[in-house]
Amino acid sequence: MNRRDFFLRGTVGIAALHNFPHHLFAAEKPKAATDRVKLGPRGVEVSRLAMGTGTNGVGGSSNQTKKLGVRGLADLYKFGYDNGVTFWDTADQYGTHPHLKAALAQGMPREKVAIMSKTSASTAAQMRADLDRFRREMGTDYIDIVLLHCMLDADWNKKKQGAMEVLSEAREKGIIRTHGTSCHTLEALKTAAAEPWVEVDLARINAAQVAMDAAPRIVLGILKEMKAKGKGVIGMKIFGAGRLRSKPDECLQFTLAQEGIVDAFTIGAESQTELGDLIKKIPTASVRG
Numbered sequence: 001m002n003r004r005d006f007f008l009r010g011t012v013g014i015a016a017l018h019n020f021p022h023h024l025f026a027a028e029k030p031k032a033a034t035d036r037v038k039l040g041p042r043g044v045e046v047s048r049l050a051m052g053t054g055t056n057g058v059g060g061s062s063n064q065t066k067k068l069g070v071r072g073l074a075d076l077y078k079f080g081y082d083n084g085v086t087f088w089d090t091a092d093q094y095g096t097h098p099h100l101k102a103a104l105a106q107g108m109p110r111e112k113v114a115i116m117s118k119t120s121a122s123t124a125a126q127m128r129a130d131l132d133r134f135r136r137e138m139g140t141d142y143i144d145i146v147l148l149h150c151m152l153d154a155d156w157n158k159k160k161q162g163a164m165e166v167l168s169e170a171r172e173k174g175i176i177r178t179h180g181t182s183c184h185t186l187e188a189l190k191t192a193a194a195e196p197w198v199e200v201d202l203a204r205i206n207a208a209q210v211a212m213d214a215a216p217r218i219v220l221g222i223l224k225e226m227k228a229k230g231k232g233v234i235g236m237k238i239f240g241a242g243r244l245r246s247k248p249d250e251c252l253q254f255t256l257a258q259e260g261i262v263d264a265f266t267i268g269a270e271s272q273t274e275l276g277d278l279i280k281k282i283p284t285a286s287v288r289g
Contacts, residue, residue, distance in 0.1 A: 007217035014240075016208045017247040022288045025257035030283035034084030037263045039232030040199040042171075042178040044144055046087035046114040049282065050234065051080045051275070052268030054094035056241070062094040067270050070099050077103035079272045081113060083279055089266040090138075091118035091149060092130065097137035104139055115140065116234075118149035118182055118202075124162035131170055144177045145200055146170075154187035157195045164197050182236070186213040186222075193225045200232040205262060207254040208247075210240030216254075223261050235265035248278075252285040 003024050033049035053073065054062040064073050077088060077100060088103075090096040097117070104110060117134055121127040134143060146167055148160055157164070167179040180200035183189040192198045204212045205219055213219060223233050238255050239245050255265050269275035 004217075007215070007220075013208055013210065014244060014247065017244065017250040020207070020247070020250040020254075022250075022253060025253045026289045027256060027259075027286045029287070031256050031259075031286040032084075033279045033282045039145070039234070039263055040178055040180070041230050042199060044114060044177050044200075044232070046144075046264050047085050048264050049085050049279070050087035050089040050116065050264060050266035051077065051085055052089045052236070052266040053096040053099070054089075054091055054268065058093060060093070060095035062096065062268075063270055064268060065095055065099065068099075070102050073099040074102035074106065076269065076272055076275065078106050078108065080275055081108050083276065085275070085279065086113045087264060087266075088113055088115050089268075090115065092120065092134065093118065093149060097134060101137060101139040110140055114144040116145035116147065116202075117143055118147045119163065120149050121163045121166075122160050124166045127163040127166035131166070131175060135175075142175055142177065146176045146179050147200065147202055148179075148181045151181045151183045151188035151192065152185050154185075154191055156181070156188055157191055157197065168197070178232070180231070184213065186218070189213055189219070189222050193222050193229070193231075196229075198226075198231060200234065201226055202234045202236050202266070203262075204237040205235045205255065205258070205265075206238055206240050206244060206251055208240060208244055208251075210243050211237045212240075220258065220261055223258075227261055233262050235262045238265050238267050248281060249285040249288055252282055253288055256282070256286045 035048040038045050053064045119130045121130045170176045178199045180198045181192045182202035192201045244251050
């Protein structure tokens, strides 16, 4: 069996991770959560692992906010920073901007972390208001990455034109460094690959096709098109929104093996112990044979 055969013949769901062919996905050298990678045409530098804060984020709260509160999540950000994970994944929908502000207040240099947030804005007025509010809530003058959150429609680039224009202006003014989309359907993902405005995309990917838009080989094919056009690609749902946590080595190794297609990925830990274990596990999982 080769990798192509695995994709074509593999079963769907967690069963795909039983008898996972580790030797086909093993790296020659260990990869780390703290590896530095550059995203898209702007070359925004991030750690390979992003600290997700919205495992189930909706209505201004998430697993992390409910379990940890402002101080607890701020301390988790600080723990990640102290261990080399400097890519922070937040969103208006998660309600985690104040938590991030509290983390920055602990003395971390702003330029040493890359902050990604997401907006549901569609119009120019909504987007301007969000950018002002987001920066105020985070206590920062600029945001590294802003994504249009949870694109579902094939024509999202027409419906979101006003917001897109404001984000382009904001990039030129230094208010943000780069912009793009998070996609939750195959049609939206295809549009993101074709749309020149998209510089970075957050895409759902794992070997078991859990909480994904299509089969892994199809999604990876589209992400490969994105990379060929110079876009940055960040993976999400690496553990299938938590449903694949019983197979961490397989999930991590699969994603780490997509170097050249997936630049970085986000996983939401809910404690310092969980994040620390994840940081330690990634190098071992990457070379497992």
